[in-house]
Amino acid sequence: MHAAEATKSARRPTNLSLDSALLNEAKALGINISRSAEAGIGEAVKLHKQEKWLKENAKALASSNAYVEANGLPLARHRQF
Structure with missing residues (x-):
């Protein structure tokens, strides 16, 4: 799946258990909880894939x-710096 397709994918409701104090603070600050959770999960997936690739x-x-x-280094003799 291409990056453009990934952003167009359908959203689906999900239940999460979050720290209540953190959730209240985020809501008070006007933070979009769903988008923030999605961004955090996306970053976790990216890091996991990087670690897996390295292994x-x-x-x-x-x-x-x-x-x-x-x-x-191969071709080091051709470097101009």
Whole structure:
């Protein structure tokens, strides 16, 4: 699914248990609870996916880093800085 499609996806009611003091403060400040929760969950999903990717690719990253450490950067001689 593309990013544009994700923002158009249907919303569905969900029950959440939240700290009552925090909820009252957010409401008093005029914060949209649903949108804020959605943003927080979106960030948590993003971080989880990043961690998962790093774990799944740890061997390849270590191999690449070992190569660069032993041989230097490929095409380094062409760098102009």
